[in-house]
Amino acid sequence: MSASPPRLALRGITKVYPSVVANDGVALDVLPGEIHAVLGENGAGKSTLMKIIYGVVKPDAGTIRWEGSPVQIASPARARRLGIGMVFQHFSLFETLTVAENIALALDARRAGGDLGQRIRDVSAHYGLPLDPDRHVHTMSVGERQRVEIARCLLQDPRLLIMDEPTSVLTPQAVEKLFATLRTLADEGCSILYISHKLDEIRALCQKATVLRAGRVTGTCDPREESAASLARMMIGGDLPHPRRSAPKAGAERLVVDRLTLPADDPFGTSLHAISLAVRAGEIVGIAGVSGNGQKELMAALSGERPVADAGAVRLDGRPVGSLDAAGRRALGLAFVPEERLGRGAVPDMSLAENVLLTAHRQSMVRGGFVRSEAVRAFAEQTIAAFGVKAAGAHAAARSLSGGNLQKFVVGREIRQRPRVLIAAQPTWGVDVGAAAHIRQALIDLREDGVAVLVVSEELDELFEICDRLAVIAQGRLSEAKDIAECGADEIGQLMAGSFIAPGAHPHRHFSPAGALGLDPPPEAEAREP
Amino acid sequence: MRLRLEARPEPSRVAGWLAPLIAAAATLVVGFVLFSALGKDPVQAFRAFFLKPVADLYGVSELLLKASPLMLIATGLAAGYRANVWNIGAEGQLLVGAIAGGGLALAFHDADSPLLLPAMIAAGALGGMAWAAIPAFLRTRFNANEILVSLMLVYVATHLLSWLVHGPWRDPEGFNFPQSKLFHAAATYAPLLEGTRLNGGLLVALGVVALGYLFMQKSLAGFQMRVAGLAPAAANYAGISSRRTVWLGLLGGGACAGIAGVQEAAGPVGQLLPSLSPGYGFAAIIVAFVGRLHPLGIVLASLLMSLLYLGGESAQLNLALPSAVTGLFQGTLLFFLLAADVLVHYRLRVARPAGSPAPVARAA
Numbered sequence: 027m028s029a030s031p032p033r034l035a036l037r038g039i040t041k042v043y044p045s046v047v048a049n050d051g052v053a054l055d056v057l058p059g060e061i062h063a064v065l066g067e068n069g070a071g072k073s074t075l076m077k078i079i080y081g082v083v084k085p086d087a088g089t090i091r092w093e094g095s096p097v098q099i100a101s102p103a104r105a106r107r108l109g110i111g112m113v114f115q116h117f118s119l120f121e122t123l124t125v126a127e128n129i130a131l132a133l134d135a136r137r138a139g140g141d142l143g144q145r146i147r148d149v150s151a152h153y154g155l156p157l158d159p160d161r162h163v164h165t166m167s168v169g170e171r172q173r174v175e176i177a178r179c180l181l182q183d184p185r186l187l188i189m190d191e192p193t194s195v196l197t198p199q200a201v202e203k204l205f206a207t208l209r210t211l212a213d214e215g216c217s218i219l220y221i222s223h224k225l226d227e228i229r230a231l232c233q234k235a236t237v238l239r240a241g242r243v244t245g246t247c248d249p250r251e252e253s254a255a256s257l258a259r260m261m262i263g264g265d266l267p268h269p270r271r272s273a274p275k276a277g278a279e280r281l282v283v284d285r286l287t288l289p290a291d292d293p294f295g296t297s298l299h300a301i302s303l304a305v306r307a308g309e310i311v312g313i314a315g316v317s318g319n320g321q322k323e324l325m326a327a328l329s330g331e332r333p334v335a336d337a338g339a340v341r342l343d344g345r346p347v348g349s350l351d352a353a354g355r356r357a358l359g360l361a362f363v364p365e366e367r368l369g370r371g372a373v374p375d376m377s378l379a380e381n382v383l384l385t386a387h388r389q390s391m392v393r394g395g396f397v398r399s400e401a402v403r404a405f406a407e408q409t410i411a412a413f414g415v416k417a418a419g420a421h422a423a424a425r426s427l428s429g430g431n432l433q434k435f436v437v438g439r440e441i442r443q444r445p446r447v448l449i450a451a452q453p454t455w456g457v458d459v460g461a462a463a464h465i466r467q468a469l470i471d472l473r474e475d476g477v478a479v480l481v482v483s484e485e486l487d488e489l490f491e492i493c494d495r496l497a498v499i500a501q502g503r504l505s506e507a508k509d510i511a512e513c514g515a516d517e518i519g520q521l522m523a524g525s526f527i528a529p530g531a532h533p534h535r536h537f538s539p540a541g542a543l544g545l546d547p548p549p550e551a552e553a554r555e556p
Numbered sequence: 557m558r559l560r561l562e563a564r565p566e567p568s569r570v571a572g573w574l575a576p577l578i579a580a581a582a583t584l585v586v587g588f589v590l591f592s593a594l595g596k597d598p599v600q601a602f603r604a605f606f607l608k609p610v611a612d613l614y615g616v617s618e619l620l621l622k623a624s625p626l627m628l629i630a631t632g633l634a635a636g637y638r639a640n641v642w643n644i645g646a647e648g649q650l651l652v653g654a655i656a657g658g659g660l661a662l663a664f665h666d667a668d669s670p671l672l673l674p675a676m677i678a679a680g681a682l683g684g685m686a687w688a689a690i691p692a693f694l695r696t697r698f699n700a701n702e703i704l705v706s707l708m709l710v711y712v713a714t715h716l717l718s719w720l721v722h723g724p725w726r727d728p729e730g731f732n733f734p735q736s737k738l739f740h741a742a743a744t745y746a747p748l749l750e751g752t753r754l755n756g757g758l759l760v761a762l763g764v765v766a767l768g769y770l771f772m773q774k775s776l777a778g779f780q781m782r783v784a785g786l787a788p789a790a791a792n793y794a795g796i797s798s799r800r801t802v803w804l805g806l807l808g809g810g811a812c813a814g815i816a817g818v819q820e821a822a823g824p825v826g827q828l829l830p831s832l833s834p835g836y837g838f839a840a841i842i843v844a845f846v847g848r849l850h851p852l853g854i855v856l857a858s859l860l861m862s863l864l865y866l867g868g869e870s871a872q873l874n875l876a877l878p879s880a881v882t883g884l885f886q887g888t889l890l891f892f893l894l895a896a897d898v899l900v901h902y903r904l905r906v907a908r909p910a911g912s913p914a915p916v917a918r919a920a
Contacts, residue, residue, distance in 0.1 A: 331793055351795045352792065352795030353794065353796070364793055369789050369790060370787070370789040371793065372790065373786050373787040374787065375786050376783070383776070384783060384793075384794045385793075392776045395776060395777065396774045396775050396776070397774055397779060421566075426566065
């Protein structure tokens with residue numbers, strides 16, 4: 027093995043974009059059968075590097091050697107012919123087609139022919155990814171859809187498989203299954219490039235890691251021999267700040283949800299059943315749960331994006347606000363960080379300054395109906411500086427920012443409005459460790475200032491780190507919020523599987539095309555042992 | 557070698573200025589070929605199109621006269637288009653505005669009040685708004701497509717006007733022609749310049765454009781309408797009402813078109829006729845887009861459109877060009893203008909064919 031050349035060897039890969047050097051002399055060796063992690067913060071250049079390997083982006087300089095011989099990877103088709111497969115973070119499946127049809131579309135004519143259905147069954151069974159080729163994609167959970175994407179790559183006999191943050195949409199159980207599959211693949215000689223910022227996963231799975239920071243390689247290591255802290259240090263070039271927080275001193279109830287019941291507004295959504303919750307000034311309440319159990323619907327009902335008929339079901343400072351829209355609730359001191367930053371939390375084609383105006387215009391940015399553009403720009407620039415947003419400036423279009431940077435901007439915009447109540451859905455989703463720590467500290471600082479904070483997250487570690495009390499949402503029902511000191515991880519896991527729901531109250535379940543957005547619970551969640 | 561379009565990270569300002577020049581150059585090339593093929597001297601043709609119509613003061617006054625309703629209507633439409641409210645029925649709103657304002661003029665035919673003309677303008681705005689309120693109501697209440705509803709209402713308005721001037725409002729001394737009585741002086745615009753038809757309607761139009769500029773570029777409400785057009789989920793997230801957006805967009809467009817209708821009736825025409833508008837309501841859609849939905853761009857685009865109207869007539873008269881050819885030439889220019897605007901958001905890249913040598917590796 028050691029005598030054979032690396033499967034993929036990159037030298038001096040450089041890619042310069044108008045405003046940023048994405049890759050600067052990157053070197054990378056991937057051996058046959060190796061599971062190789064590429065680690066880095068958002069904007070460190072991981073995605074650009076993967077796109078270069080997969081032929082989507084052309085490097086400005088540098089050489090690529092494939093199994094010892096220099097190659098030009100001009101297109102994804104060329105990459106696939108070499109034997110490179112890639113599973114993207116965002117799936118590209120047609121929901122109205124079957125698994126086999128979706129896979130046939132991606133294969134060349136030579137491979138798509140014959141008994142494709144049988145081959146899908148064989149390959150997927152071999153790698154522990156059971157798939158029914160005749161099933162329609164819209165009936166599948168997010169985890170199952172990812173299997174389709176992986177099976178599609180495997181049918182092309184890849185010798186290098188690139189996985190871009192594959193676990194961000196999976197439950198812990200599904201992650202374990204995925205790792206088993208990847209290990210089988212690696213044992214058969216397929217190399218795997220694994221992109222992630224989840225350090226624990228990398229330590230569990232990968233034999234080698236290349237760390238990128240600001241487009242440069244800052245080190246390679248064996249992640250099994252490193253601690254999460256030492257890996258994080260390589261990624262961010264310093265120590266992770268630990269959140270500082272004082273003892274709880276919760277005050278009056280600011281946000282009260284009182285037996286909120288809401289039928290699903292689309293046939294694939296989750297209905298909410300008698301949800302009750304109170305968030306007091308000066309505390310952070312967390313809502314844990316597997317995605318698709320009603321988080322989306324609850325957030326829309328609390329933010330005012332979907333007003334509810336019973337005005338008293340949602341109260342702000344004692345005032346019934348259920349029938350108000352989002353603007354009406356914001357006027358009363360509510361701020362909200364939504365799960366989708368692009369298209370919902372921010373307008374992609376507008377500048378950051380204009381995106382400030384979207385929700386922060388009550389911060390004396392409007393006089394007599396007219397916009398005071400200097401005040402808007404100042405707010406945007408201060409937000410960019412205070413939250414370390416990497417952007418060309420207040421004039422940069424929201425869509426020009428990386429996901430994590432835009433998240434920082436949206437969180438900063440909401441926090442800097444000095445709300446009385448802040449609701450945040452997945453506040454650190456897709457954000458690198460350094461920025462995530464910063465956002466968590468900002469949430470804690472709000473709490474110290476006496477703001478009532480409600481956080482919905484799928485990352486239990488995060489909730490345990492910042493919350494005073496924790497509740498769990500499952501099947502559209504919310505468990506009673508408990509003091510964080512009284513919550514054990516096991517107990518929360520059982521609640522997430524719905525252990526608190528009375529027998530007989532089990533609602534009708536739908537399969538969902540909305541699952542592609544991570545909205546419906548993967549079946550694995552239900553298979554969890556109580 | 558292959559050309560491909562690549563999205564720019566930000567819209568280019570340079571390309572924004574360059575695009576109309578590129579379009580003009582492309583039009584000249586096509587026009588040169590077109591006129592040469594027809595055996596006409598292209599230089600003469602261009603002169604007839606672009607210079608003859610504005611060679612004298614009267615020509616310039618006609619240019620401004622025809623540009624007024626276009627800029628007026630296009631400004632109203634642009635406010636809606638930015639919010640993805642697609643009002644295609646400005647022509648109908650124009651006619652109903654003219655009916656409302658003209659009806660007032662006929663009802664107070666003998667009045668000699670200086671308030672009559674302002675009252676007619678107000679009535680015209682209300683008439684246009686009422687006509688636009690139909691698609692707005694059907695859209696917000698039943699989610700009916702406003703493109704179809706507003707367009708179909710154009711034909712209803714056309715027949716409504718036709719019925720009125722054939723029937724109840726026909727001038728009894730008009731030799732049975734389908735037209736109303738001529739409006740009296742108090743119900744018409746006086747010429748701004750002696751010997752021309754240019755009137756105060758231009759000032760009203762410019763005033764509305766200025767208001768439109770303030771609304772679209774400077775006001776919070778205008779900003780929120782743009783958000784509604786660009787990202788409906790973000791609008792909902794910020795609590796921007798989609799109903800209000802639809803109503804504002806359609807009523808704004810209807811009011812502007814209605815005023816334009818009154819100004820045609822009270823200006824160059826002086827009465828109600830079935831052929832009151834030469835299609836200003838439809839041409840304004842093109843003006844709005846050639847002007848990039850920006851009020852200043854719309855002023856320039858309306859002048860260009862007006863010049864094309866006059867130039868087409870002049871070319872038919874001076875060079876005996878068939879009207880189909882002048883229409884083709886006009887269409888060519890508008891086509892290139894809209895097509896060249898792609899360069900504002902995209903850039904042309906020469907794609908290297910697969911397998912060609914890559915740049916030399918740079919020392920890391």
